[in-house]
Amino acid sequence: MALTKNLSAFFVIALTCLAAAQAATLNITNSCNYTVWAAAVPGGGQRLDPNQTWTLNVTSGTSGARLWGRTNCTFDSAGNGTCLTGDCKGVLECDSFGTAPNTLVEYALNQYNNLDFYDVSVVDGFNIPLSFTPLTNNCTRSVNCTANINDECPSQLKAPGGCNNPCTVFKTSEYCCMNTTCGPTDYSKFFKTRCPDVFSYPKDDVTSTFTCPGGTDYSLVFCP
Ligand SMILES: *[C@@H]1O[C@H](CO)[C@@H](O)[C@H](O)[C@H]1NC(C)=O
Ligand SMILES: *[C@@H]1O[C@H](CO)[C@@H](O)[C@H](O)[C@H]1NC(C)=O
Ligand SMILES: *[C@@H]1O[C@H](CO)[C@@H](O)[C@H](O)[C@H]1NC(C)=O
Ligand SMILES: *[C@@H]1O[C@H](CO)[C@@H](O)[C@H](O)[C@H]1NC(C)=O
Ligand SMILES: *[C@@H]1O[C@H](CO)[C@@H](O)[C@H](O)[C@H]1NC(C)=O
Ligand SMILES: *[C@@H]1O[C@H](CO)[C@@H](O)[C@H](O)[C@H]1NC(C)=O
Ligand SMILES: *[C@@H]1O[C@H](CO)[C@@H](O)[C@H](O)[C@H]1NC(C)=O
Ligand SMILES: *[C@@H]1O[C@H](CO)[C@@H](O)[C@H](O)[C@H]1NC(C)=O
Numbered sequence: 001m002a003l004t005k006n007l008s009a010f011f012v013i014a015l016t017c018l019a020a021a022q023a024a025t026l027n028i029t030n031s032c033n034y035t036v037w038a039a040a041v042p043g044g045g046q047r048l049d050p051n052q053t054w055t056l057n058v059t060s061g062t063s064g065a066r067l068w069g070r071t072n073c074t075f076d077s078a079g080n081g082t083c084l085t086g087d088c089k090g091v092l093e094c095d096s097f098g099t100a101p102n103t104l105v106e107y108a109l110n111q112y113n114n115l116d117f118y119d120v121s122v123v124d125g126f127n128i129p130l131s132f133t134p135l136t137n138n139c140t141r142s143v144n145c146t147a148n149i150n151d152e153c154p155s156q157l158k159a160p161g162g163c164n165n166p167c168t169v170f171k172t173s174e175y176c177c178m179n180t181t182c183g184p185t186d187y188s189k190f191f192k193t194r195c196p197d198v199f200s201y202p203k204d205d206v207t208s209t210f211t212c213p214g215g216t217d218y219s220l221v222f223c224p
């Protein structure tokens, strides 16, 4: 009885330590001179006035995750409302992805060979300049998209508060890569020439996905 109790206490403590040791910390900072409503799935969301930071702990093994920023939001005290860009079904604390256009950070932790994978993506367009930077484990490959995309956006892709990806606007096989093979287009090159590290069309992973050892912490900065 006592042994069982001690054993289960041991496992609870061991598992708690393991989870704490393996969780990654993401610092999300708003360096824009306007308010950004940061969004994370998993993670929720938080209003960030200029210079504010939201520290998010993410569980080891998390995959298919996204971080992005929302602009021009209004929420009531219950956290219901709308945003001009990046809206996630009208709630402050997102549990679904945002509406295009929104600049995305995509990541997966502790995957193949215990590596983290991350990229900055404009496959859902662009709304806020951002950078994503590993902070620990000697991993140094920072990725960003900080060009003035909103002002330079081709007229056909312009959207309120941002610049759409051509797939969102035209919904064709060529732009959305419904075929198994597809390549860059004039529109994807508009993004890629301005932001060489980003994922600019659905099959762009070769040049745009980066890795760090599992357990690395990261920083996302809006308007770095
Ligand atoms: C994350 O931000 C918090 C609050 O600003 C700070 O205390 C902490 O040192 C930061 N963590 C990293 C890894 O930069
Ligand atoms: C924010 O910065 C931009 C460019 O740096 C500037 O044009 C704008 O006036 C600033 N807005 C505010 C509210 O400070
Ligand atoms: C943000 O912080 C920087 C340096 O820490 C400071 O120069 C700047 O005035 C701050 N901006 C705002 C809007 O608080
Ligand atoms: C995140 O994890 C750190 C270190 O494990 C802990 O100090 C901090 O309280 C956690 N923050 C949140 C918001 O859970
Ligand atoms: C969005 O917010 C920014 C900064 O607060 C403001 O300058 C801009 O006019 C707003 N845009 C719209 C369409 O409301
Ligand atoms: C907020 O939205 C949720 C989900 O749509 C709803 O259940 C809740 O009643 C809303 N709260 C308010 C105060 O409108
Ligand atoms: C980072 O690299 C330095 C120099 O190469 C090395 O001394 C240090 O142990 C490394 N740290 C980690 C956490 O790998
Ligand atoms: C963005 O990335 C490019 C290419 O890696 C780099 O030259 C530039 O300094 C970065 N900019 C910022 C603000 O991090």
Ligand SMILES: *[C@@H]1O[C@H](CO)[C@@H](O)[C@H](O)[C@H]1NC(C)=O
Binding pocket: 173, 178, 179
């Ligand atoms: C695949 O691409 C070819 C050539 O671009 C096109 O003819 C075909 O209709 C596409 N298939 C689908 C399913 O979109």
